[in-house]
Amino acid sequence: MDVDDVVPCTREGDLALLRAYEPVIRYTAGELFLPTAVDAYVGQAGLWRRRPGERRDECLARPGEVTLERLAAEGKRFAGDGLYLRLVDSPMHGAEYRRWRREGAQPSFRPSSRFAAVGLFARLVDAGLRLSLLLRGTVPGGTRAAAHRLYVTRMRANDHPYYARVSRDGGYVALQYWYFYPMNDWRSTFSGLNDHEADWEQVTIFLGETLDGSLRPAWVAFSAHDEVGDDLRRRWDDPDIEFVGTHPVVYAGAGSHAGAYLPGEYVTTVPLEWPNRLAAGWRRVVRTLLPWARNTPETTAGIPFIDYHRGDGPGIGVGEHRAWRSVLVDDDTAWVRDYRGLWGLDTRDHFGGERAPAGPRYERDGTVRPGWANPVAWAGLDEEYPTAEHGAVLRESRATWLEGRLAEIAAEIDVRRRASRELRASDRARTAYASGAGADKAGRRDRTRDGRETIARLHAEQTGLREELDAIVRARSQPPVEAPHAHLRRRALPLTADAPRQRFLAIWSAASVSVMLAGVALVVISPPIGLLWSFAGLMALMLAIEAAARGRLVRFAATMAAVGAAVFAVLGAVEVVVRNWRAGAAAVLILAACVLLVGNLRAWLTTR
Template sequence: MDVDDAVPAAGGGPGAGPDTREGDLALLRAYEPVIRYTAGELFLPTAVDAYVARAGLWRRRPGERRDECLAQSGELTLERLAAEGERFAADGLYLRLVDRPMDGAEYRRWRREGAQPSFRPSSRFAAVGLFARLVDAGLRLSILLRGTLPGGTRAAAHRLYVTHMQPNDHPYYARVSRDGGYVALQYWYFYPMNDWRSTFSGINDHEADWEQVTIFLGETLTGSLRPAWVAFSAHDEVGDDLRRRWDDPDIEFVGTHPVVYAGAGSHAGAYLPGEYVTTVALTWPNRLAAALRQMARTVLPWARDMPETIAGIPFIDYHRGDGPGIGAGERRAWHPVLIDDDTPWIRAYRGLWGLDTRDHFGGERAPAGPRYERDGAVRPGWANPVAWAGLDEEYPTAEHGAVLRESRASWLERRLAEIAVEIDVHRRTSRELRASDRARAAYTSHAGADKTRRRDRTGYGRDGRETIAWLHTEQTALREELDAIVRARTQPPIEAPHAHLRRRALPLAADAPRRRFLAIWSAASVSVMLAGVALVVISPPIGVLWSFAGLMALMLAIEAAARGRLVRFAATMAVAGAVVFAVLGAVEVVVRNWRAGAAAVLILASCVLLVGNLRAWMTTR
């Protein structure tokens, strides 16, 4: 779509009249996204009322281990959900779709029925490194100790979905808000389950899933609307990285409808089809890192640039788009439902939309609804969509940019005139003092002249020179800024579509390693390592420490060879060995000759102190 195409504006908000709601609905239908799924996807967007009708409502009672059932499956409606949410607003509420997971026989019968479409995974282990595979193995073993969805839940949820939730009816829950010169069109999609782990070898499963797409229309100076930005809910993106410009070449369109490639089982959005390496952050290491980072920032300025996430596990997120699609040009169509802050079940129910597993890692717990986070706080994306997408500093249209540049130019011209006056005043004062000092020097003794020069160095003369220098620096910078604005009047600036991105999410390259040896090694490496550790523990050939070091070196060498990086690995190991040898040699010299080392340190300290004291004495003369 041409970004210069504009549509008339339509007002709206809570309590809007029928005409306004019709206008909002027309805007939503004009830009509603197309979502394409991966072949093998079990759960597509469904109606919340059908889901609620099959779910039970539970309350976590403070101080008690057993939860209270407020409504059994078949007893709940959206109206009752809102009422119970209002009644127990301070308590932890959650829905539970699956009362009893399928046992082994039922699960095998479900598989024989062909309920699960075929899916051909790629070698996800080949796409991540050895360390990630080790952590992945540890997490999978820890599933037995974590609060997670029990086995057979996916199959039971799918049977309920197919039987009771009209799987061929696909609503989205839409909201229109206005702020900062933007009209935000929010599309919320509800899925009965996230089965990323059990179906597609991801990291988590949980009952219920809410995802969203937000399209931002910029209000032009004439009052019409122009599509400007689009933001998909995603795993790794926050702030500026969430959004893409409407003319971004990564976005595919069907007419005016952007295409979203949904993650298999995870339902997160991607702009380009393919397979992505997604890093799932580990909660506790990153909390510890955040605390350390906050402490470090007070004494280490560079700590401000430390990454927010230091510990995470990479997984493959499939966004192939080779499965079913919904929207313009697809066999399935959307059914829009308008929501806002006054929608009772949106506003009153703060609980989770699926089983609360009490998973301390967070990934296995069901999500809250469109308006709330799991802790009951209002979502930033709901309360302030413009700020959530990092658009507070982005003007809505190019016309607004031209007006704002002219406003800035007027301020620059006024400030430059003020600076010119300030420079003249300080320059005249400095010259007057210089003339006075020279006159006094001509009629005083040598000592008196020396005192005058010292007064000139410590009095207004020095301060005046520094002030004038600072004003000249500011003047130069502002003149350059004004010159750029003047040039922009005839040659408007053109910014690259990806200029605002810190990290552009891209799928794995088509030529990513898929060799047979790498695939076999990546699948077997963790088992080989565990077996090697067992052998070292039982009978270390050259001592436990050196045997472990040799095992790790061998594993890393095989990993490097499988990825075609053996030469680089050998060079890295050679450099690391040289550094370790040098450090150990230095330590040995210091240990054997500790007296000489201590004396050298003391002499160096005395020299440093002497130089510092001499400098201080010279400056006070």
């Protein structure tokens, strides 16, 4: 298909578009689960219902009894209840699990030193998170092996469909490719954050409709961990995107299946909800008390993990050993529309990461996904025109409005300028010849000031609009060219070759949490210089070793010196105030008197 063809809005036309641009997905060596057919999956899963007000869940259908038709029917019947599929009833343990490992079911995978890529605090949080898995409703590690055995023996492991939807909105044709995986094994196989039964991922390609009705590829968006809005999408000519003909290449995350544009290893940060809420509240307080701090950038707390997008494993699509099968879905597809439940085990994990996802149309809470309801808005394209031709037309429309507005402003300036001059002439005449001319002096001064401020505002608007119109005129002969990454707030890039990989750092990062816990235990048992100072010394020593391992010891020493000086200054000030409270109170009162005096003088001068 030629990219400039006019494609009819028919099922055959939609399938032709989907085949012309279907992505190529490359996986990391060691990947256990590839996209599979949903009917094969549900045929091996049981369907469960969480009954409101009851602790025990009800089994609606056993494995082997569920079909897509029944899934839709039960979803419609229990639309208000929490439904979920359960693939694995009994995780592998003991000898069975060891036999699965010996069978070579899991290909070899050589991880990086993921702890070396993150800081000491992140490693501490990571350790606490892993300990908390014992108390949370998590998917146990043996589920991976049991799910994999079902996948390779009963789910047509060589059949790789994508569930595609075509929508048209705002001058764009959105081609959505949804992929279903039997399991997300990011944690158990690749030391990531979570495991959960089932996984839905997607790629969306946006074609811009030209003025003559033909279609041209404009944007592509991969589902990813950290990106939202503008950061989700990339321009079709982005140099980060690799193509096989007209097919963009997606580097899927190992176990997580999230998409990346460049192959490599990425640091993915999982935000911490409660610390970020506290930090947001503290920022509001600081910005209220300190006006000059209002423009400080916002930061979020999170746990970094390594997400492997190496692309050295199996691949699906054009030029790869495995091929896609196209399946069209839409809002009339019964299992998509009527089943709002989860596609795997509902662990009731309050953190959300260990719960199975809902389907392509719904979020876990049963609401429609923004990416399904409004793909154009989801990708931040409401403000982006589909093609360069649209941009030229819109610029000319804007130029026409600007010319009209400039004419209105010029006329308004003339009227107000004449009124101000008439008032000035009258004021001078009254000053010279009228008795009691000073009686309305304040009122005339206010009218003069208002007229001057209005004319100044109009002149400022006029200047800005003239510059905008001049830019549009110049664009007629030389259309503007924007850099491919101009719309990105944060460009996701893999770790570079100079990322920390030194042997000492790798050893220290692996042992640091254990060393710190052992040090805390020794301090608790027998603090050498008092409990508080011993803890402070231990933390300083740990941070110093961390800084040395990363080649930042000088910066760390300078920072500690600055912090020590600030603490010493604060403590000294507190000491002075405590010992000489009268002088401190007098200084505060004198400062308050000066502030009030300056404010009152300024208010008095503005009325003169």
